[in-house]
Amino acid sequence: MLKLLALDRFTISLFVMVLLASFLPVSGHAAEVFATVTNIAIAILFFLHGAKLSRQAIVEGILHWRLHAVVFAMTFLIFPILGLMAKPVLVPLLGETMYWGFLFMCFLPSTVQSSIAFTSVAKGNVAAAVCSASFSNLIGMFITPVLVSIFIFGQSKHDYDPTRSILEIGLLLLLPFIAGQVLRPVVFPWMQKMPSIVKKFDQGTILMVVYGAFSGAVVAGLWHQVSLLTLLYLCIACSVLLTVIMLLSLYIPKWLGFNKADQITVFFCGSKKTLASGVPMAQILFAGQPLGMIVLPIMIFHQIQLMVCGIIANYWSKQHSENNDVKAK
Incomplete structure (x- = not known):
């Protein structure tokens, strides 16, 4: 049955994390410790990615401006347009406040660790x-508040200084990546002896982020503020949005002539929205607003995108292995 549903251990683990967070959320001091451990895991993940990639591959990645332009357009142009077009339908179903959250989600940058993990x-x-994912998050610190002030508030009501967030991203992601590059001659030979270690850190980090983020929302009383019918409408809206954006992310790079590896990158980087950066930004931009209602759409969308992308990533991985086996024969 699991095979027919295209479910694997990782996808099942994502469901388990959501259920665990719903019934046994981490809170208080334990949540702070868990968040620290999660950040350490993310830093290790980027250190391993830095050690894994050759200098030539990084230079080629930086110079691949056409790919970055497509991901940028998907994230900060097509997503917002779809969110704005959905307003006449969603406001009567979700209410104005939750629609704000849905639109805010469309304005957010792409994910970093999960985009890279699924691409890998x-x-x-x-x-x-x-x-692409790192650039999306850096530029999103400036673009997202502008879009929120224009299309949600109508005018800027909050001062927003992205300097601290940019520094935190640099310390958490860029610095370990650079350290991995510097130590690549020492670390990479060791990694070759254990080729599955990066994949395990990829998946383990995603599971930790899902559990920690969902726990925070549950502790804040999320399930006491939203009716089941409204939650159903929101799940449907997020699923429809994800379906549309994934189809566009799948076919646009094909139409533009990207190779298979680049198509995969555009698909995973261009179809996602960040939860890790989204919640802190919401706390700043929507001060005084019902935050639980604002962040619920990104919480739901994030869970759906991870589960769907987990299935697709593993399917493409198996397909790649099968193709290599055929070529070897």
């Missing part, structure tokens, strides 16, 4: 994914 699992262009 699916055998895509990891170097380009690192550059």
Whole structure:
């Protein structure tokens, strides 16, 4: 049955994390410790990616401007347009406040660790994914508040200084990546002896982020503020949005003539929205607003995108292995 449903251990683990967070959420001091451990895991993941990639691959990834332009357009142009077009349908179903959250989600940058993780699992262009996802988050610190002030508030009501967030991203992601590059001559030979270690850190980090983020929302009383019918409408809206954006992310790079590895990178980087950066930004931009209602759409969308991308990434990985086996024969 699991095989027919295209479910594997990782996808099942994602469901388990959501259920665990719903019934046994981490909170208080334990949540702070867990967040620290999660950040350490993310730093180790980027250190391993830095050690894994050759200098030539990184340079090629940085210079691949056409790919980055497509991901940027998907993230900050097509997503917002779809969110704005959905307003006449979603406001009566979700209410104005939750629609704000849905639109805010469309304004957010792409994910970093999960985009890279899924690209790696699916055998895509990891170097380009690192550059594209990191650039998306950095530029999103400036673009997202502007879009929120224009299309949600109508005018800027909050001062937003992205300097601290940019520094935190640099310390958490870029610095370990550079350290991995510097130590690559020492670390990479060791990694070759254990080729599955990066994949395990990819998947383990995603599971930790899912559990920690969902726990925070549950502790804040999320399930006491939203009716089941509204939650159903929101799940349907997020699923429809993800379906549309994934189809566009799948076919646009094909129409533009990208190779298979780059198509995979655009698909995973261009179809995602970040939860890790989204919640802190929401706390700043929507001060005084019902934050639980604002962040619920990105919480739901994030879970759906991870589960769907987990299935697709593993399918493409198996397909890649089968193709290599055929070529070997």
